[in-house]
Amino acid sequence: MQQSNYGPANSAPSNSPLEEECLQYGVLKxxxxxxxxxxxxxAPVTDLPYQPHLKERAKSLRRAGNLSxxxxxxxxxxxxxHKIDFDRQRVIGNYIVDFYVKKLGLVIEIDGSSHDNKIEYDRIREDYLxxxxxxxxxITVGDVMRNMHFVIIGLENxxxxxxGME
Incomplete structure (x- = not known):
């Protein structure tokens, strides 16, 4: 079973000139x-289940604007x-995830106090995803609020x- 991970990590970020060069000269496939x-x-995951009745709730969550x-x-x-497209408040099955990176099949959740008493619910939800x-x-709300730099580094890592391809 895939385990979820928490950021952040401990290395410095870098803007990759290689990416710009590769895109410019067509080296990347x-x-x-x-x-x-x-x-x-x-590593896109296609044909994800979708519950149309959650669409308005997802829109409402986007408009509400949780600070973290x-x-x-x-x-x-x-x-x-890194020119990667993120979706915010994306409906997947019977759930609405905080962020979704379609090209990677990656769900990003920002966990705050609302998750404190929902350990079993979160486990079932994560197992489903x-x-x-x-x-x-x-990612924890505390990390987002106190050290965004390391949140981004942790996500990159x-x-x-x-x-990553070796």
Missing amino acids: YGQCTIKNTIIKY EVLFWMQVTKGKF ISLGLKVYR YIITEY
């Missing part, structure tokens, strides 16, 4: 990008994070570990 000079292979989610979103929206072939990466 379709379905890849780079992070810290590591080629990341996309908004701060994280500001770091990753519009390709700011993993059963669909998705990976789940968890997780993606390199899980999707």
Whole structure:
């Protein structure tokens, strides 16, 4: 069973000139990008279950603007994070996940106090997402609020570990 991970990690971020060079000269193949000079292979999960009745609830959650989610979103929206596309408040099955990276099949959850008394619920939810072939990466609200730099580094390192090509 895939275990979820919490960030952050302890290395410095770098903008990869390799990525720009590869994109410019067409070295990267379709379905890849780079992070810290590591080629990341996309691993999309297709045909995810979707419950249309949750669409309005997801929109409502986006509009509500949970502060930690908004701060994280500001770091990753519009390709700011290695030109990777993130969805916010995405419906998957009977659940709404905080963030979803379609090209990686990666769910990102920001865990705050609302998760404190939902350990069993979160485990069942995560097991379900993993059963669909998705990976789940968890970030704490405290990390987002106090040290976004290390949250981003932790996410980069997780993606390199899980999707990097050696």
